[in-house]
Amino acid sequence: MIVSLSWLRQFVDITLSPAELAHRLTMAGLEVEGVWERYAYLDSVKAARVLSVAPHPDAQNLAVCTLDMGSGQPCTVVCGAPNVRLGLLSALALPGTELPGGRTVAQSAIRGVESFGMLCSAAELGTGPDKSGILELEKGAPGEKIASLLNLADTVFEIGVTPNRPDCLSLLGVAREAAAVCGAKLARPQIILPKGEGAIEEITSVTIDAPEHCPRYVARVIRNITVGPSPFWLVDRLLSVGLRPINNIVDVTNFVMMETGQPLHAFDFDLLEEGRIVVRTAQDGEKFITLDGKEKTLSSSNLMICDGKKPVALAGVMGGENSEINPNTKTVLIESAYFSPMSIRKTAKNLGYHTDASHRFERGVDPTGCSAAAARAAQLMLEVAGGVLVEGEIDANPIPWAPKEVRLSASRANAILGTGLSCGQMRALLASVELEAKTPDSDTLAVTPPGFRVDISIPEDLVEEIARLFGYDNIPVTAPMLPMEIPPPRPAMSFRKKLRNIMVNLGFFEAVNYSFVAADTPARLGLSADDPRQATLAVANPLSEDQAVMRTSLLPGLLAATGRNVNLQNRSVRLFELGKVFFARANAPLPEERFMLAAILSGEQKPVSWHEKAAPIDFYDMKGAVQALFESLKIKDVAFARPAPGQADTLLPGHCAAMLCQNKLLGILGQIRPEVCANFDLKQKAFLLEMDVEALRSITPDAVAFAPPPRFPAVLRDITLILNKSVPAEEILEKVRQMKHPWVESVWVFDVYEGKPIEKGKKSLSLRITYRADDRTLTDGEVNALHDNIGKTLLNAFGAKLP
Numbered sequence: 001m002i003v004s005l006s007w008l009r010q011f012v013d014i015t016l017s018p019a020e021l022a023h024r025l026t027m028a029g030l031e032v033e034g035v036w037e038r039y040a041y042l043d044s045v046k047a048a049r050v051l052s053v054a055p056h057p058d059a060q061n062l063a064v065c066t067l068d069m070g071s072g073q074p075c076t077v078v079c080g081a082p083n084v085r086l087g088l089l090s091a092l093a094l095p096g097t098e099l100p101g102g103r104t105v106a107q108s109a110i111r112g113v114e115s116f117g118m119l120c121s122a123a124e125l126g127t128g129p130d131k132s133g134i135l136e137l138e139k140g141a142p143g144e145k146i147a148s149l150l151n152l153a154d155t156v157f158e159i160g161v162t163p164n165r166p167d168c169l170s171l172l173g174v175a176r177e178a179a180a181v182c183g184a185k186l187a188r189p190q191i192i193l194p195k196g197e198g199a200i201e202e203i204t205s206v207t208i209d210a211p212e213h214c215p216r217y218v219a220r221v222i223r224n225i226t227v228g229p230s231p232f233w234l235v236d237r238l239l240s241v242g243l244r245p246i247n248n249i250v251d252v253t254n255f256v257m258m259e260t261g262q263p264l265h266a267f268d269f270d271l272l273e274e275g276r277i278v279v280r281t282a283q284d285g286e287k288f289i290t291l292d293g294k295e296k297t298l299s300s301s302n303l304m305i306c307d308g309k310k311p312v313a314l315a316g317v318m319g320g321e322n323s324e325i326n327p328n329t330k331t332v333l334i335e336s337a338y339f340s341p342m343s344i345r346k347t348a349k350n351l352g353y354h355t356d357a358s359h360r361f362e363r364g365v366d367p368t369g370c371s372a373a374a375a376r377a378a379q380l381m382l383e384v385a386g387g388v389l390v391e392g393e394i395d396a397n398p399i400p401w402a403p404k405e406v407r408l409s410a411s412r413a414n415a416i417l418g419t420g421l422s423c424g425q426m427r428a429l430l431a432s433v434e435l436e437a438k439t440p441d442s443d444t445l446a447v448t449p450p451g452f453r454v455d456i457s458i459p460e461d462l463v464e465e466i467a468r469l470f471g472y473d474n475i476p477v478t479a480p481m482l483p484m485e486i487p488p489p490r491p492a493m494s495f496r497k498k499l500r501n502i503m504v505n506l507g508f509f510e511a512v513n514y515s516f517v518a519a520d521t522p523a524r525l526g527l528s529a530d531d532p533r534q535a536t537l538a539v540a541n542p543l544s545e546d547q548a549v550m551r552t553s554l555l556p557g558l559l560a561a562t563g564r565n566v567n568l569q570n571r572s573v574r575l576f577e578l579g580k581v582f583f584a585r586a587n588a589p590l591p592e593e594r595f596m597l598a599a600i601l602s603g604e605q606k607p608v609s610w611h612e613k614a615a616p617i618d619f620y621d622m623k624g625a626v627q628a629l630f631e632s633l634k635i636k637d638v639a640f641a642r643p644a645p646g647q648a649d650t651l652l653p654g655h656c657a658a659m660l661c662q663n664k665l666l667g668i669l670g671q672i673r674p675e676v677c678a679n680f681d682l683k684q685k686a687f688l689l690e691m692d693v694e695a696l697r698s699i700t701p702d703a704v705a706f707a708p709p710p711r712f713p714a715v716l717r718d719i720t721l722i723l724n725k726s727v728p729a730e731e732i733l734e735k736v737r738q739m740k741h742p743w744v745e746s747v748w749v750f751d752v753y754e755g756k757p758i759e760k761g762k763k764s765l766s767l768r769i770t771y772r773a774d775d776r777t778l779t780d781g782e783v784n785a786l787h788d789n790i791g792k793t794l795l796n797a798f799g800a801k802l803p
Contacts, residue, residue: 003174004038004240005155011175013184018155024181025159029468030168034158038240041098042147045125046070047140048092053084058111065119067092070143078115083133091125091135091146093118100126100239126239127152129232154240164455166363170261171241173452180432180469189259191375194382196391197223204269204333206396209280213303214315215399216338217279218370220378221269223331225249225387234384243356248384249325249332252377254356261452262336262365262373263357265305265313269331271323274308277333279315279396289321290314290353302347303339316344316361317353332381336374338367338401367401368451401451408445408459416463418478421470429469430462492595495697496578499597502632506625508576508599513557515580516547521556524679525650537584537591550582550591554598555650555688559672559680562602566684572603572617573686578693595693597667599625602686619655622669622687626659633700637661637737640730643668650676651688657730659691661699667691714745714772715780717787723800725754725763732765735797736790743778743786745770764803 005018014021022032048067051074056062062080069075069092077092084090093099094117095107105118122128122135127150140149147153159174167173172188179186206217229235230251238245241258245251253264269275282288282298288311289295296314298304303315312323316339325332344361348354371393378389410423421429426445427437435453438446449456456462467475500510518524522534536549551557554577562573576599582591601622605615623640630638643651643658648668656670669689677686721732729749736747751766758764769790771783794800 001159001161001169001174002241003157003159003171004237005157006153007171007237007240008175008178010189011172011187012179012182014178014182016182018157021178021182022157025157025174025177027468027472028177028181029162029165030174030177031160032157033160036156038154038156039147039152041100042125042152043145044094044097045091045120045146046094047089047137047142047144047146047149048075048119049142050084050086050088050090053086056111056113058113062111064113067119068142070141075116076114077117077119078110078113079119079134081119081121081134083136084119088134089137089140089142091120091137093120093125099124129235156240163363166360166365166454167261167452169360169363170257171259173261176433183432186434189376191372191379193375193379194389196389198390200390200392200394203390204272204275204277204394206277206394207279208396208398209278210303211398213281213340213343214279214337215340215401216367216370216395216397217277218336218374218396219277219394220334220336220374221331221390222334222378222381222385222387223390225330225332225381225385227325227327227329227385231384234380247325247327249329249381252380252384253334255380256373256377257356257360260369260373260376261360262369263316263360264373264377265319265335265357266325266377267312267319267323267333267335268325268329269333270329272307272312272333273310276308277335278306278308279337280304280306282311286311288314290318291321291324292318293321296351299350301343301350303343305335314347314351314353315339317348317351317358318355332387334374334377334381336370336377338365338370364454366450366452371395403448403451404457405446405448406456406459406462407440408447408462410443410445412459413463413466416460417467417470417475419470419475421466426466429466432469433465435462435465492694492697495700496595496693498633499629499693499696500578502629503576503578503597503599505632506628508574508625511558511561511575511577512579513554513561513577514547515551515582516542517549517551517556518546519548521549522552524676525553525555526673526676526679527649528646531646531649532583533581535584537582550584552581552583553690554579554581554596555600555672555690556680558598558600558688559677559682559686562600562686563677563680563682566602566682571684572607573600575600576689597689597691597693597696599689600672600686601625602682602684616685617687619669619671619687622689623657626669626689633696634704635661635696635699635701638666639734641734642728664695664699665692666695666699710772710774712773712775712777714770715778715783716768716770717783718750718766718768719787719791719794720751720764720766720803721794721798721800722758722762722764722803723798725761727798729765732767732794732798735794736767736769739790739793741786741790743771743773743783744790745772 018035022035026032046069048069050065051068052066054064056064062078063084065077065079066074067077093105095105097105107116119134121131123131161168176186200221206219208214208217227247227249230245230248234251235245238251238254243254249266253266257263281300282302282304284300286298287295288298304311305313305315313319339361341362341364344358348358410426414420423439430437435447440446447462516539527533533552536552538549542548558575558577561575565573578597580593581596582593584591601617603617605617606612608614638659638661640657641660643656647658648656651670652673658668659666667690672686672688733747747767747769750768753764771778
């Protein structure tokens with residue numbers, strides 16, 4: 001928002017320096033991003049007296065002038081103005097001066113005569129409309145700056161207005177803030193209209209077919225106007241805020257928009273068929289040519305201003321070519337409306353427009369200011385274009401604005417801000433920006449925000465107003481009262497941290513992936529239709545198709561990361577992730593969330609070297625990592641069993657296992673099916689671990705009890721069984737454990753063999769059992785008897801035989 005200080009002073013008596021005003025506005029929430037002098041370019045324009053005038057030797061309409069610049073050294077300038085004469089004091093722009101319009105004065109030879117500058121007219125200097133001759137100064141001395149002789153001084157502020165403060169997208173809005181920070185009063189322009197002729201209802205009407213998009217539409221009509229250039233004061237005001245003058249009618253609408261913040265539009269009334277206004281939404285595919293000559297294809301979401309038969313403007317964005325003001329316009333209809341911010345935002349964005357009008361409508365204009373803005377525009381048009389006002393206005397208002405009261409506790413405001421302001425002080429601060437407050441009791445402020453303050457709807461908004469108006473610098477700085485005790489860490493969080501440390505110590509690198517995946521991810525994982533991981537939750541506004549749903553497994557992210565590593569020639573990958581997965585729940589807006597631990601191994605066991613051959617990672621590498629994890633957590637009696645149907649659809653049958661402990665499924669591990677790897681662009685074998693973190697935490701002992709070293713020696717016995725190769729070794733180990741004999745300390749597999757002389761379809765499985773008693777040393781006879789009993793039990797249970 002560009003603000004001219006001279007224009008601002010029409011509404012408020014400002015005695016502060018420009019720098020101090022900029023500081024106070026910034027501290028009040030209106031950040032002044034730039035300050036400059038509007039007439040700084042006149043620093044190199046000086047008064048100069050004509051000492052002599054001679055005809056140009058090679059140009060009939062030019063004269064060669066000798067000028068006194070006050071430096072004692074006359075200079076020569078070539079001039080073509082008809083009023084140049086001996087003794088005239090005029091304005092000389094020295095070489096290097098940048099004049100309005102982009103022209104730069106340079107020292108040059110004109111028809112063979114060297115000219116050391118340029119004598120300028122008021123129009124060329126941007127100080128007046130006269131361009132018929134060079135400027136004639138009535139007072140001053142050669143060498144004085146033109147800006148001081150003409151008393152030209154105007155500071156311009158560039159203010160960064162935040163989206164929640166559309167009231168400050170106007171001179172009156174900024175003046176209101178300036179009055180508050182300066183302790184001055186705000187003076188609004190007086191609107192006095194002459195008595196009109198006829199009645200507006202007799203010549204036009206306004207019909208609103210889309211009241212949810214246009215709750216209010218005000219129209220006024222002026223006849224017998226004369227379209228032409230605007231007077232200098234109007235042109236000067238528009239130029240001071242960066243707007244380009246067009247003609248007196250359009251310039252008035254822009255002037256009122258900048259003054260009040262209410263965008264207006266002027267229609268050539270004679271070009272409106274049936275002489276009426278209809279506000280409706282466009283039809284899909286409807287065509288419309290805007291003022292910039294571009295044809296736009298509309299949709300049903302675009303709000304249009306129409307006459308009796310056709311669209312004539314994109315509501316709140318831009319007018320139409322078919323109803324614009326032109327030199328022949330005699331009757332003008334003034335539009336001043338309130339449009340839905342969301343409607344205008346959609347239209348402007350979809351059609352690729354961002355105009356001064358749409359910028360304001362998108363943020364919200366004052367719904368109560370439409371009538372005053374239309375009257376102000378009518379007043380100025382009568383002043384600059386003549387004409388006759390048609391009596392009255394049409395105010396179509398199908399959805400009247402309903403203000404809502406906001407209540408604030410003064411004690412709560414003080415508690416939030418750390419201040420000690422009284423209720424009366426707060427009331428006075430709010431009143432300084434026209435927020436009138438009532439006091440139902442000694443601690444309550446009841447404020448009904450005016451229409452121009454669309455940003456105030458909750459008590460905290462009033463707290464912010466009080467803080468900025470009181471002054472952030474005036475709020476005392478106090479150290480927060482913080483308790484010194486440190487709360488104990490939450491068990492679940494501490495356990496997850498412990499898991500991460502264990503996985504890192506096992507040689508894995510942690511990965512962090514997005515919680516969003518593509519909608520077809522369950523299918524790419526090869527999950528069955530009834531798998532719980534099919535219950536994905538769709539993201540309302542996904543960033544891309546690859547992030548359309550919440551993940552139900554950590555595997556997709558790890559597979560994608562492994563594939564990228566392999567494609568970049570990093571073929572040995574050890575990754576893990578500990579994070580949440582999300583399962584949609586029927587008739588529930590939020591999903592079920594679970595923490596899962598997943599890891600992936602792929603590539604070689606160890607880097608290739610001269611003393612070790614390359615060995616690919618296999619199932620037992622992942623199983624060994626899992627067993628090390630259990631050992632670190634002091635978890636015992638974990639069984640590795642064949643997964644139940646549907647538990648491991650992603651894994652290769654016969655190369656996977658489910659982990660069970662205390663009748664709880666902890667997770668799965670095994671080789672990922674090749675087709676699943678291919679779906680994620682992974683071109684080598686990979687092995688997966690996926691575990692439920694909460695299930696794992698529930699079986700992890702809180703404390704580890706001390707156990708003294710065994711007092712008596714252990715006895716080791718081996719047994720080898722010949723049995724069907726389809727029998728899992730874990731079932732045999734579990735059978736031994738189920739016997740629960742107190743002398744059996746441990747059992748494990750130390751050898752597996754297939755091939756000659758073992759018959760086809762069979763395998764040799766060797767177990768080693770450790771026996772120990774707590775109260776004495778076992779004899780060979782006791783151990784042999786128990787060992788034979790265990791052997792017979794295994795032979796009978798699995799149809800096995802001894803070698």
